[in-house]
Each structure stands twice: as structure tokens, then as C-alpha cells.
Amino acid sequence: xxxxxxxxxxxxxxxxxxxxxxxxxxxxxxxxxxxxxxxxxxxxxxxxxxxxxxxxxxxxxxxxxxxxxxxxxxxxxxxxxxxxxxxxxxxxxxxxxxxxxxxxxxxxxxxxxxxxxxxxxxxxxxxxxxxxxxxxxxxxxxxxxxxxxxxxxxxxxxxxxxxxxxxxxxxxxxxxxxxxxxxxxxxxxxxxxxxxxxxxxxxxxxxxxxxxxxxxxxxxxxxxxxxxxxxxxxxxxxxxxxxxxxxxxxxxxxxxxxxxxxxxxxxxxxxxxxxxxxxxxxxxxxxxxxxxxxxxxxxxxxxxxxxxxxxxxxxxxxxxxxxxxxxxxxxxx
Amino acid sequence: xxxxxxxxxxxxxxxxxxxxxxxxxxxxxxxxxxxxxxxxxxxxxxxxxxxxxxxxxxxxxxxxxxxxxxxxxxxxxxxxxxxxxxxxxxxxxxxxxxxxxxxxxxxxxxxxxxxxxxxxxxxxxxxxxxxxxxxxxxxxxxxxxxxxxxxxxxxxxxxxxxxxxxxxxxxxxxxxxxxxxxxxxxxxxxxxxxxxxxxxxxxxxxxxxxxxxxxxxxxxxxxxxxxxxxxxxxxxxxxxxxxxxxxxxxxxxxxxxxxxxxxxxxxxxxxxxxxxxxxxxxxxxxxxxxxxxxxxxxxxxxxxxxxxxxxx
Numbered sequence: 204x205x206x207x208x209x210x211x212x213x214x215x216x217x218x219x220x221x222x223x224x225x226x227x228x229x230x231x232x233x234x235x236x237x238x239x240x241x242x243x244x245x246x247x248x249x250x251x252x253x254x255x256x257x258x259x260x261x262x263x264x265x266x267x268x269x270x271x272x273x274x275x276x277x278x279x280x281x282x283x284x285x286x287x288x289x290x291x292x293x294x295x296x297x298x299x300x301x302x303x304x305x306x307x308x309x310x311x312x313x314x315x316x317x318x319x320x321x322x323x324x325x326x327x328x329x330x331x332x333x334x335x336x337x338x339x340x341x342x343x344x345x346x347x348x349x350x351x352x353x354x355x356x357x358x359x360x361x362x363x364x365x366x367x368x369x370x371x372x373x374x375x376x377x378x379x380x381x382x383x384x385x386x387x388x389x390x391x392x393x394x395x396x397x398x399x400x401x402x403x404x405x406x407x408x409x410x411x412x413x414x415x416x417x418x419x420x421x422x423x424x425x426x427x428x429x430x431x432x433x434x435x436x437x438x439x440x441x442x443x444x445x446x447x448x449x450x451x452x453x454x455x456x457x458x459x460x461x462x463x464x465x466x467x468x469x470x471x472x473x474x475x476x477x478x479x480x481x482x483x484x485x486x487x488x489x490x491x492x493x494x495x496x497x498x499x500x501x502x503x504x505x506x507x508x509x510x511x512x513x514x515x516x517x518x519x520x521x522x523x524x525x526x527x528x529x530x531x532x533x534x535x536x
Numbered sequence: 537x538x539x540x541x542x543x544x545x546x547x548x549x550x551x552x553x554x555x556x557x558x559x560x561x562x563x564x565x566x567x568x569x570x571x572x573x574x575x576x577x578x579x580x581x582x583x584x585x586x587x588x589x590x591x592x593x594x595x596x597x598x599x600x601x602x603x604x605x606x607x608x609x610x611x612x613x614x615x616x617x618x619x620x621x622x623x624x625x626x627x628x629x630x631x632x633x634x635x636x637x638x639x640x641x642x643x644x645x646x647x648x649x650x651x652x653x654x655x656x657x658x659x660x661x662x663x664x665x666x667x668x669x670x671x672x673x674x675x676x677x678x679x680x681x682x683x684x685x686x687x688x689x690x691x692x693x694x695x696x697x698x699x700x701x702x703x704x705x706x707x708x709x710x711x712x713x714x715x716x717x718x719x720x721x722x723x724x725x726x727x728x729x730x731x732x733x734x735x736x737x738x739x740x741x742x743x744x745x746x747x748x749x750x751x752x753x754x755x756x757x758x759x760x761x762x763x764x765x766x767x768x769x770x771x772x773x774x775x776x777x778x779x780x781x782x783x784x785x786x787x788x789x790x791x792x793x794x795x796x797x798x799x800x801x802x803x804x805x806x807x808x809x810x811x812x813x814x815x816x817x818x819x820x821x822x823x824x825x826x827x828x829x830x831x832x833x834x835x836x837x838x839x840x841x842x843x844x845x846x847x848x
Contacts, residue, residue, distance in 0.1 A: 288681060357686075
């Protein structure tokens, strides 16, 4: 099937007639791809995902999932997708198994099939030993895994994950990444995820769309995006006291050279390949390289380039957001 | 990979799954259940037993002197001198008036039987009004969004809440009824066991109407405090402007006007007809007609509003 699994054309959502949460967004996701939506809080990630999973109608534009229109054929869409929401939606007073069976019932899966599938899924997310325990007693990581199991109960073709590792510790986050990789590899599942963790987008996603103020500012593979910035930064020093800027600039793929106190800051495309050529060029003229280091641009720099702000700034407001949510959660208990 | 899709069978499956989820939660928390039952028990004890209206007119409370002189013009034929009346006989006459006053005003001779049935309305009203609260939580914790992303019918999501409120109210009503009988409720001579189904039907109708409106409210209000405030503002006035604890006939006219359109009055009256009063078929029909219309109109409004929210 060569057709795009998800296709959005001019997708727009306006709240209260003037707040444009998602602004004419275009993108497509291919079969078997892990597609990431990266952006700060309030950028429109969740609004986009909510439109794709048919719980919010677009104000303008259209989108399809597995060829089904998200508005006109919303029930067909619901049948082929799985959703792992940002929140822990599993019922605390029910057991893990009961929660999965509840999800199965919502898809109209016959009880017998549902029970078999629940056992498989519990095994998959390593919760078999805890299946009869109330979700109340689960840790954050276990709850996340249970959400994943619930999202897979209808054997979806496309899985939507909204901030799948929000608030998880490093270990649990890595474990979650492994599940996502496995779903892609073993089941050829197409995954659409939102995240505000750059490492996560970098580690998991085949392609990333950076969204800011409701608009997609750039789409590409993490590699493309990083290279698109102009490549890697090489810093080197030479033994001799001479200005070799011109010489370095003449090497192929070198884009920019700045010298400072005898050390050179060089912007190059494909750092790994270019660095040996620079050393060779210098050696041929009799210079000796004493120090060389190379830094690859991270998605953070990509992010900074396109949104004009560092991820750290947005991280702060995210912390506030989480604190708020915790308060709400406590209020219930 | 194939699956039954959107047919009525899976619709029912979803409806039942969502309903039983909440019933399970409720039944798994014995404390909640206990509190839900304790409240009406306390009310029954305080109101029904402390305010012993029937006993007020008993001979023990009427202490007339044994000889009462009255002007002779009071008796027939009129006398010119003072006349003495036998106080003991008069006391007894007054004491006998008590039950007949109770019978005329309340329709039963003991107040407890009267108010215990009102208690059922009380608990039904509370349960129905607070049914929206669980929706507030479902919304906040993301459960609602999760359910909305599944193919389960939107109607099932709404009906599950309404059904849940109704089942809970019926369950609580049963407990109250059993306790009331233990505490001394006297059923009417016309009572038969089939009447219990009538009681459930009446409760169901009121619950469907009330809970669908409060459900729409909880879906639409941004804060759960709004919901609490509205419930707290209207529950007691609605309770007292009805025949739940006191007969409408003794109320000032403006309260009577409210009580006449108050569905709580009709639920209470229907239940009294079925349980403690001698059954008047035409009045019972009227009660059910009103409750039916109430359920129909309010659930139409509530479900329309909820539906619009869920398919926004």
C-alpha cells in the first residue's frame, strides 16, 4: 500500500472563534513510520492529535487515517487506531486486567477473544504478575505500560501516543522507547507521537515535525534537520603561531571559519568526513594539529533555530503544568 | 483483525462496560456504600422519629383539669349560669381526634411511615444530581477522551451515566425501604408485592430526567465547583417545596405552586400510593404521566446538550 497512512491537508482548529490552536497544517505519515510532533507546550500538538483521533472536529481543512476521512468516516478511523493518551486514564479502582477488558468492550471485541488478547498484552508489557492488582498500587512506569496495552487491544494499524514518556524516570523512559521500537519492528505498526523531549524525538522518530504557534515550521528526518542547520562544529588548535583560516576555508564542505586565540571554530557539513581532510591540508603545509574536537548539532539547536527559543524555556512551563496536574490528582484522593 | 463494528450488540456491550465500571467502583468501596446508606438512616431517625407528629395529639399531651367551668351560653340549649364540663371525657375526645387529624393531613396515622417514603425521594434526588460529578472526573483525568477515541457509541457514553445513577438510586431506595420496614413502616392494606416494581419505575423516571440534565451540566461547566454550587443551591429548596416531609395542602399558596410542578412531589406521591396510602388509581396515573413527561423532556434536553458536546 503506497498510500499515506495519515494525511493532513490544511488542517485547522480554532477555539472560541479567535484562538487558532492549529493553523493550516500539512503533513503525511507513511506506512511503518514513527512520526514525531515536537513542540513546546500549547504549540498545538495535542489539538492535532485530538483531531486525528476523531475527538475534535477540524474547523477547516481535512485529514485521513488509513484512507478514512476523520470527520465523515470517524467510526472507521476509530476502529483502526489505538490511542495512548497523555494522562493515566486507567481506572484506579479496577485491576489491570479489568481495565484492558473494559477497553476491549469499548471496541466491541467478544469476551473470549478479549480475554486471550488481554493475557497476550499483559505479557507483552510485563504486567502479568500484577494483572489482578488494583491500578492504584501501580508505579508510574507500570501505569504507562498498562495504557500502552489498552491502546493495543484492538490491534490498531496506527498507534497515537501523546507524550508517551511525560514524567517518567530515565529507566522507565528507555523501557518505553524499547516497546515503541518493538511495535514498529515486529508489527510494522505506524506510530504518531507527540513529545517535547528532543532526545526522544531523536532516538525514536523516523521523521519529525516541529510545530510552534500552531504551524509546522519544519519537517524532516532528525538527520536532515540537524544537517540542515549547516552541519557540525569542529574546534581545532595548531602548534604554530599563524593564521590558517584561509587554508581551512579552502577545504571542501567547510562553511564558516572563525579564529580566536589560536584556536579555530569551523562550521562544516558532514564533520566526520571533512575533519580528516582539514588535518591533511594543514599537515601538507607543515602545520601540526594539537587539539581537535567535534560537536554534532542536536535537535535542541534545530529547535532553537526554528522556534527562536530553547527547549529549556518551555520545559519550565511544563513543570508548572505538571505541578498543577499533581495537585488536581491529590484533590481526588 | 476483523471485528464486529458499530452494530447494536457491540453498542450494548459498550454501554454495559461503562455502566459496570462505575458500579464496580462503587461496590468495591464499602465505605462509600455505607455512607450512602447512613445518611438517609440518620435523616429517618432524626426526622421520622424525633418529630413524632402523631404522638403530639395523644392523651398524654392533653392535660385538661378534671372540671372545666364554661359560660352557659356556650352550650345548647343556652343556660344562664356557668356550666361544668367533664375534663377527662374532653381529653379523651381530643386524643381521639389526633389520629383522624393525622389521617386527614398525612393520609397515614404515623408520621414515620409518611416521611420514610419521602426519604426515598430524598436519596434518589441526591444520587441523580451528583451523577454528573463522575463525568467531571472522567473529563479531567482524560478517561472521557480515551473513550471518545474508541468506536463505542456516543449514546452509550451518555446512557451509561444515566443508567448508573438510576441503578444506584434503586439500590439505595431498596435499602431504605428495608430499613424503614424494620424501623416500623406500616404498609397500606392495598399493598401487594408487585407495587415494588411501580416504585422502581417511578424512581427510574425521575432519575433519567434529573441525571441527564446534570450530566449535560457537568460536561459543559468548566469547573466542578459550579456543579456543586448548583446542586447545593437547588436541592434543599426542591426538597422542602414538595410533599417529601410535609403535605402540600398545609403550605402557603406560592409554595404550593412550586410543589405542584416539582417532580419530587410526584415521585413521592406515587411511592406513597404504592406503599403506605390506599391506592388511588387515577392519582397514580397522573403521577406517572407527570414523571414520564418530565423524564422525556429533560432527558431530551440533557442528551441533546451532551451529544453536542461529545461530538464537538
